[in-house]
Structures are given as structure tokens and as C-alpha cells.
Amino acid sequence: MALVKIENLTYYYPGTEKPALDRINLSIPEGQFVLVIGGSGSGKSSLLRVIAGLIPGFYGGKYGGRVYLDGTELRELDKRSLVQKVGIVFQDPEAQMVMTGVEQEIAFGLENLGLPPKLMRRRVMEVTEALSLTGSLSRFIPELSGGEKQKVALASVLAMQPEVLLLDEPTSQLDPVAGEEILTMVRRLNEENDITVVLIEQRLERCFHLADRVLVMDE
Ligand code: ADP
Ligand code: MG
Numbered sequence: 001m002a003l004v005k006i007e008n009l010t011y012y013y014p015g016t017e018k019p020a021l022d023r024i025n026l027s028i029p030e031g032q033f034v035l036v037i038g039g040s041g042s043g044k045s046s047l048l049r050v051i052a053g054l055i056p057g058f059y060g061g062k063y064g065g066r067v068y069l070d071g072t073e074l075r076e077l078d079k080r081s082l083v084q085k086v087g088i089v090f091q092d093p094e095a096q097m098v099m100t101g102v103e104q105e106i107a108f109g110l111e112n113l114g115l116p117p118k119l120m121r122r123r124v125m126e127v128t129e130a131l132s133l134t135g136s137l138s139r140f141i142p143e144l145s146g147g148e149k150q151k152v153a154l155a156s157v158l159a160m161q162p163e164v165l166l167l168d169e170p171t172s173q174l175d176p177v178a179g180e181e182i183l184t185m186v187r188r189l190n191e192e193n194d195i196t197v198v199l200i201e202q203r204l205e206r207c208f209h210l211a212d213r214v215l216v217m218d219e
Helices: 044-051 079-085 102-113 117-130 146-158 176-193
Strands: 002-012 021-029 033-038 062-069 086-089 164-168 196-200 213-217
Touching (some): 021 044, 079 086
Antiparallel strands (some): 002 021, 002 062
16 A cells, blocks of 8 residues: 555645646655656645645645545644654755754654653664764754754654655755765665655755656646
């Protein structure tokens, strides 16, 4: 069975006449690493927002069709299950930061789930090591570079151990070496832990070789 299934989805942002997504049908099996490409404004970010349950919930607008996660319609899932199953890293990492300290930011989602402190610390340690952020745990987020903020945003999502990882141009502000490193790490998580990944990337040379499948959005 498909982990993510989208049936005949059409979506209009509030006050718009042209659909951002037009009759999308898509089935993603568990463990697949999907790369999404396409021109600017073709709907890549909107597709990720749908899978994250943010459309239409957070954005409003007109919506037709159905989206299933693991057989359950997304709109029937409660928020708590949704944030545990699906993690999203936005194009602009600042848009998702809620705390001012790196460690607090990475632990924030886990704290909201009410995880025991010991387990929480272990999860934070694991992701900070994997992303070479251990030395930055006590830093102040406004002082980080764009690339460092992207890593912190990714760390806070990975700490939740989601089943589906949605990444919207997650390496746009990183240099080529750091960008490649991050994507290789995501591929490893995908292979070892069977995490399903949907990745939007402009720089194909960084990720084409990592993907099981490539989706092209047209207009
Ligand atoms: P991409 O990520 O491929 O650049 P988007 O999903 O951001 O494309 O955008 C698809 C379409 O939806 C574009 O026409 C864009 O202008 C429009 N759009 C995106 N976000 C919003 C929003 N918050 N409100 C209104 N229109 C939006
Ligand atoms: Mg986009």
C-alpha cells in the first residue's frame, strides 16, 4: 500500500483564479526517495504543503480531491499524530524557527510531545552529531548563517523521527560540500530507517544520483 496517496487533487490559494495544483494523482510507496523538480511557481512547495497537512488547513483556499497518509485521510488525523509522522523543512528555515537558542529549537517539538527528558536529550545529541552541530548547541539562532539555520531546521525535524520527510530546497544556502553532505546523510536515513523522502532541489547535480524517482511539475 502507498504511504502517501494523492487522488485528483486541485487547489486554489485564497483569492486566486488559477489553481496552484491541478488534478494531481500521485502514489508514493514507503521508503521511496522522490525528487521533485520543475520551474518556479509550478507548485512544488504547494505539493509539499499538501502532504504536510498545511493545505488547506493553514493556508485556506479551495480544495478538491483526497490525500491519504498510510491509508487514513490527512484531514482526519489529529495534529499530534500528524507532526510525528510527517516532518517538513521549509524553503526559508527562519519561517519555522520558534526559539532563540539552537538546543531549545531542536528540542522544541520533542518537548511538545512530552518525551521524557533523558530520551529527549539522546535524540537531540544524535541529530546534532549527525549534522555536525554539536559545537553550536549553545549558540543564538539570529547569529547563525543561513546554512547553519538550514541545518538546525533539519535537525529539529529529524529529531522527531518522522516517517515522511519533506524537504523544500534544504541546501539552498549551503556551500556545495555541506549541501552534498546533508543530502547524502538524508539518503542514508532513507536506506537504513526506511524513511520516505520527498525532496525539492534546484541543483540536480547534488541529488539526481540519490533519488529513486523524479517528479516533474509543469506550470
Ligand atoms: P514552486 O515551489 O514550484 O516555485 P509554489 O508552490 O510556491 O511553486 O507556487 C505555485 C503557485 O501558487 C504559484 O502561482 C504561486 O504564485 C502561488 N502561491 C504560492 N504560495 C502562495 C500563497 N501563499 N498565496 C497565494 N498564492 C501562492
Ligand atoms: Mg518553492
